Amino acid sequence: MEFRNLGASGLKVSAISYGNWLTHGSQVEEDAALACVRQALDEGITTFDTADVYANTAAETVLGKALAGERRQGLEIFTKVFWPTGPGKQNDHGLSRKHILESIDGSLQRLGTDYVDLYQAHRFDHETPLEETMLAFADVVRAGKALYIGVSEWRAEEIRAAAALARELHVPLVSNQPQYNMLWRVIEAEVVPTSEELGLGQVVWSPIAQGALTGKYKPGAELPAGSRATDEKGGADMIKRWMDDDVLERVQRLQPIADEAGLSLAQLAVAWVLQNPNVSSAIIGASRPEQVTENVKAAGITLDADALTAIDDVLGDVVVRDPAKTQSPRRSEMFG
Numbered sequence: 001m002e003f004r005n006l007g008a009s010g011l012k013v014s015a016i017s018y019g020n021w022l023t024h025g026s027q028v029e030e031d032a033a034l035a036c037v038r039q040a041l042d043e044g045i046t047t048f049d050t051a052d053v054y055a056n057t058a059a060e061t062v063l064g065k066a067l068a069g070e071r072r073q074g075l076e077i078f079t080k081v082f083w084p085t086g087p088g089k090q091n092d093h094g095l096s097r098k099h100i101l102e103s104i105d106g107s108l109q110r111l112g113t114d115y116v117d118l119y120q121a122h123r124f125d126h127e128t129p130l131e132e133t134m135l136a137f138a139d140v141v142r143a144g145k146a147l148y149i150g151v152s153e154w155r156a157e158e159i160r161a162a163a164a165l166a167r168e169l170h171v172p173l174v175s176n177q178p179q180y181n182m183l184w185r186v187i188e189a190e191v192v193p194t195s196e197e198l199g200l201g202q203v204v205w206s207p208i209a210q211g212a213l214t215g216k217y218k219p220g221a222e223l224p225a226g227s228r229a230t231d232e233k234g235g236a237d238m239i240k241r242w243m244d245d246d247v248l249e250r251v252q253r254l255q256p257i258a259d260e261a262g263l264s265l266a267q268l269a270v271a272w273v274l275q276n277p278n279v280s281s282a283i284i285g286a287s288r289p290e291q292v293t294e295n296v297k298a299a300g301i302t303l304d305a306d307a308l309t310a311i312d313d314v315l316g317d318v319v320v321r322d323p324a325k326t327q328s329p330r331r332s333e334m335f336g
Helices: 031-040 052-067 097-111 130-142 156-169 191-198 207-216 235-242 245-252 256-260 265-274 291-300 305-318 330-336
Strands: 003-005 010-013 016-019 047-049 076-081 116-121 146-151 172-178 201-204 279-284
Touching: 003 279, 010 016, 010 076, 010 279, 016 031, 016 172, 016 291, 031 052, 031 291, 047 097, 052 097, 076 097, 097 116, 097 245, 116 130, 116 172, 130 146, 130 156, 146 156, 146 330, 156 172, 156 191, 172 191, 191 201, 207 245, 207 265, 256 265, 256 305, 265 279, 265 291, 265 305, 279 291
Parallel strands: 016 047, 016 279, 047 076, 076 116, 116 146, 146 172, 172 201, 201 279
Antiparallel strands: 003 010
């Protein structure tokens, strides 16, 4: 396993991290989830990402159980706050001081740990003063409940404003967690340059585009039984944007590039993400242990310039690059 610094901080994370969104506590039975975490540990993954909202807190509980007994100093455990985990009442969501300070205690209890290595703002909160949010995060850090602070899916200008406050408050704001893959590159124009300037690293999710970049979905063909594209619990909604014959045909045309590099299409996709020097770690998920084993082989792979150019040529105009696609919802629109 390759290890990288998380942004400009001294914290080392595994280049491939394990995340349990859309799986643990919902789509995957607990025994299978525990087996996947065990396989991740066996493959050298030390960085684990979750969130309180995943499976409405169940994902944190499962991860805590899976990591119980491991040497805590040898792990990096990340979680997040923003979305509601209760009945959705007025203070059950967002980044108010009340919600942050109550949520961190719940997450720690479920994870079975005294602290998380990284506590992340899961979206930007348009309805709470950023000063209030950052001061609450500073208090979480000073209480020893989190070592570092990060954000997820924040725009460049939001990251810049948070970084200015973080410097004033002496809070280690070190990361952003965006969606990023060959097909979805909206962070490249603005978020990545801003993050590089300010010392934040990217911990990216969906490096294989929810499975669309694995090649298992064929243009014009029936969706594979049991695949994410057929999952009505949430997986189908996330992947449907890529279930377009033009996109799927281009993905099939990536196969010779993967073959030339000695990689599967999934490994090529993860390796591609890790070529970006601002990426500290790529999050993979799994419903079976063998998926973990396959994807970790992308760590330490260097794709040459010809391969990167060939990928761009194949994908062409199906790649999404518009920075405006990064946006956080307004709570009043979601919950009234």
